[in-house]
Amino acid sequence: MTPPENLNTSQNEAVTAPLGPVLVLAGPGSGKTRVLTRRVAHLITAMGVVPRSIVAVTFTNKAAKEMSKRVQELLTPDTKAGDGLPNLGTFHALCARIIRQEADHLPLTRDYVIYDDSDQLSLVREVIKDLRLDPKQTRAGRILNAISKAKNELIELEDYDTDTYAHEVVRQVYDRYQQALLANNALDFDDLLFWVFRLLRDHDDIRSAYRRRFQHLLVDEFQDTNTAQYSLLRLLAGESPDLFVVGDPDQSIYRWRGADYRNVHRFQEDYPQTLTILLEQNYRSTQTILDVATAVIDRNPRRQRKRLFTDRGPGTPVVLHESYNENDEADFAVDIISTLTDSGEADPGDCAVMYRTNAQSRALEEAFLRASLSYRIVGAQRFYGRREIKDLIAYLRLIHNPVDRVSLLRALNTPPRGIGAKTVKLLLENSRQRGVDPAKILFALAREKDPALMDIFTPRTRRALVNFADSWLHWIEMKVDGGLVSLIDLIIEETGYRTYIDDGTEEGEARWENIQELRRVAYEYEDVDLASFLESIALISDQDTLSDEQNAPTLLTLHAAKGLEFPVVIIIGLDDGVLPHQRSFDDPEGIAEERRLFYVGVTRTKDRLYLLRSFRRRFAGPSTLSEPSRFLHSIPPKLLDGDLLGSQNWEQTAYKQKTTWDLSPKIPLEPQYQPGMRVRHKVFGEGIVMSTRIDHDDEEIQVEFEELGTKHLDASMAQLEILDG
DNA sequence: TAGTCTGGGCTTTTT
C-alpha cells in the first residue's frame, strides 16, 4: 500500500464525512479526484462498506479507469480479494449494463445496439422521407436536437407539447423515430438514461433491488448532470441516501446537452440535511493564472464567489498575442512550443493547444506539419466517425443484431455489389407488406425456403442478394467460436474491402491504416464478447482516446480539456464570434456559459498561459476582420504581457482604426433589468423584457412591445421605466 | 447500377 498523501482540512472533512448526502464544491485544481478516490477507499477500509455496493459515476471512461487504478492502490490486499470491485463508469455505461441485465422488462433484447449521432441522423432522414415531409424545411439535425432535448428532460411522446406547427412536426418524427429504434433493436444515447429511468420508476421490485445493490453513490462533475441523470440518481438513492457529489458550477459547460448546474442548488433543496464542503485551495496553477481566472469568472452574475488561492507564488505573466490570420496564429502557437522545448523549459508533452471549435484544429495541424513536429489530437468522433470504420462496425453490428436496419442499409452495397437504390426500395417495400424484417427476407432468399420470394428480383439482383446473405449467415456462425479479430479479417476478405478502400492513393492508404487501428483495438477485446466490444466503442468519449504514451503536444477543444491539466496552455481564437461563439450572442445564459468555457481553459494551466487571437479570420467563406474577445476586457492588464494588441501594422488603413483597443478593466456591470419585467418606453409604449445581456460597457435589452413587437435597446439610451418585475 | 458533377447549405461544444 502506498503511503496516503496528505489531505488539507477541507479535503479531509469531505473524505471522512459521515454517510449521507454530501456536496463538495471543488474549485479547479483543488484535488477533487483525490477526494473522490480517497472517499471510496475510506468507505471500504474505514467504514466496512462492501466494494460492490459502491457506484461512482464519472464523466469519461478515462476518468473511471484512472479512479479504479487509484482506488486499487489505496486498498489493502485482503480488501481487494473476494469482495469484488466498486462499480465505476459513466452514466451511460452504467445504464447500458443495467439495460442488458433487465432487457426482459424492456421492449428490447439484450443484443440491442447503441446508435451514434450519424446513425440517428440516417434514421430521422428515413422517417422524414416516410412522412413525406420536405427535407429542406424540416432539417433532420434540428429535429433530432429537439427530440434529444425532450428525452433529456424525460418528456414522453404523449406529453410532448404541440403548441406550434414546428413542435407538431417534431412530435410526429419523435413518434416514428422511436418506433423505428425499437424495431431495429437499437437505442440512442438519451434512451440509455430514459429507459433505465422508466424501468426504475415503474417497477417497484427492480427499483428496490437496485437500491439494495447500490447503496453508496458518488458522482463526479455533478454540475454537468442533466434532468434525466439527476432524476435517475434520485430514484437510485431512495429515502436515506448515501450520496456524495462533487462539482463546480463555474465549470458547467454542457448546457446544450441538457446539463443544468442548478442541479447543485436542487440537491441542497432536495436533501436539506446535506453537508456542504468548499475546496478552495488550488494545487495546480500559479497565482497569476488564478487571478486571471477569477477576473474572468467574476463577471458572471448570480454565482457563489469562490476564493481561489495557491501557495505556488505569482509565476510568469500571461502572454497575449495577436497574429495577422489564423495560419500565422497557428505558426505562432507552434513557435511557442518549439521555443520552450528547445530551451528545455518544457517537454513537448507538457503543452496543449485549446480551441473553441474543432474546425480550428485544421490550421494548427497544418502548422505542425510545416514544422515537422508531431502532435496528438483529441477526438474519438474523428476516428469512429470515419467512413471505413463505420462500414466495418455496421457489419459487426449486423452480425450481433440482424434487425439493425440502419447498419443493413449501410452494409448492403458497401463495397458496391450490384444492390442499388431500386433493389433496396423493393426489399423494404416487401418487408413492410409482409411485416417481415428485411434480414429475414434475405436469409429466406439464401436458403431458398420461400418460393414466393424468387420472383421479386431479377436473377442477377437475386444472386447479389443471396451472396450477401450467405456471407452474413456464415459470419454469424463464425462469431461463436472465432475471435473478434479473425471475424474482422473474414469480413474484410469476403467483401473485398481492402481493394475497395485502398485504391493506391494516399487517402486510400490512410483509410486502410485506420482499419488496422480498429483491428488493434479489437485485439484488446479478443477475450470479451462482441456485445461488449460494440458497447464500449459506442460509448467512447473524445478524452478516452488520449494516450499518454506519446510525448507530443495535445490539440483539443476547450470542452475536451475539462478535467485535464498541462504545464503550458495556449488558447487560440480569442475573438468575438469564436470565443464567445456567435451563436451565443443573443442569450445571456449562453454568454455566461462561454465565459465558463474560457475559465475552464485558463484553469487547466499549471505554469504558462498564452492567449492568442488573430486580426483576420475565416469563418464560412471569405476571411473577415475580427474583434478581440470581450472576455479579454475582464483581465487586469498588469497580469498580461507580450506584444499587446494593436502594436503591429497589418493593413494600414483598415487596421489604423483598431490600434487603440482598450483593455482596461471596466467596472463590472450588473444587469438592471430582468426577463419578465414590465417596462415603459417614452416612444414605444409598454412591453415585457425578453432577455438582457451585458455587452462591453452597456446593457442590451430585448423588449417585446405591445404595439410594435420586439426591439433591441441599449439601456443607457432607452431610459426605460420599470413598471413591475 | 456506378461513378462524376453540381448546387445548396452550413458550421459549437459530445456521452
Added chain:
DNA sequence: GCCCAGACTA
C-alpha cells in the same frame, strides 16, 4: 471553404 445529396451520364 467543405461536405453532402441529388442529378446526370456512361
